[in-house]
Amino acid sequence: MIWNVVSDSSCDLRQSDMTGGSVLFSTVPLRIHVGGREFLDDDSLYVPEMLTAMAEEKSASTTACPSPAAFAQAFEKGDKTVCFTISGNLSGCYNAAVQGRELVLEEHPEKEICIIDSRATAGAMVLLIRRAIRLMEADPMGVRYGEICDELRLYQAALRTCFTLENFDNLIKNGRMRPLVGTLLHSLGIHVIADGTPQGTIHVSGKARGEGRTYRAITELMAQSKDCTGAEVIICHCENPTGALKLKEEILRTLPVKSVEILPCRGLTSFYAMEKGLIIGY
DSSP: OOEEEEEEGGGOOOGGGSOSSSSEEEEEOOEEEETTEEEEOSTTOOHHHHHHHHHHOSSOOEEEOOOHHHHHHHHTTOSEEEEEESOTTTOSHHHHHHHHHHHHHHHOTTOEEEEEEOSSOTHHHHHHHHHHHHHHHTOTTOTTHHHHHHHHHHHHHHOOEEEEEOOOHHHHHTTSSOHHHHHHHHHTTEEEEEEEOTTSOEEEEEEEESHHHHHHHHHHHHHHHSOOTTOEEEEEESSOHHHHHHHHHHHHHHSOOSEEEEEEOOHHHHHHHOTTOEEEEO
């Protein structure tokens, strides 16, 4: 019996980081289109090159979710699969995964495939994936498959995501922010702070000027959103390890969390966060 965990590439985990265990793990890459170039969000993507191309390109860059066939290929590897996708309100990955499941079940009706909309991205998906693997490793014969899927859905509902941006070029090029506003925010050192809603949409909660105030505002937002006692926290950064470390120190100083881990953003989350952006899952 083969346990299988699948995620789209917005999870910020790389397949090369998860080898050697008894549970299969794979990511299905999204694609980022910048001008006439396409960047595949797999383990070999060099994020700084993509960000440079985005900065130099005058037109808006776009993303494309994986095909149902790409998800199906990943699902076929296991007997019992759990798949996590980026919020269905941000991408078509969830629908593509559902279609991929149908493709597999037509040929292999004995397989079991559970698809969970994370209603988030980045760190929250990391926490879901790691929880899934721990539960699967404790059940090598897969007798608790249904219970494990239910537990993961409950865990997903308890997770939260927030983020901060200080580069607004992508928002401006996509028509979501006026150029004058973006230039003013950047010149004043103002960071936008936002969080994810339970429905998987984005809510702008405020702005802060300077790093110190921004990190304090984030910890206040985290404390307001849930009881963080014993929480595991993942900070995903877009080319900003220094800022991520400072935020980690503020979280550990302020909140009763269990741990804080720092990971670099992959391509899709870098597309949204842009340079210096931080995404926090907890």
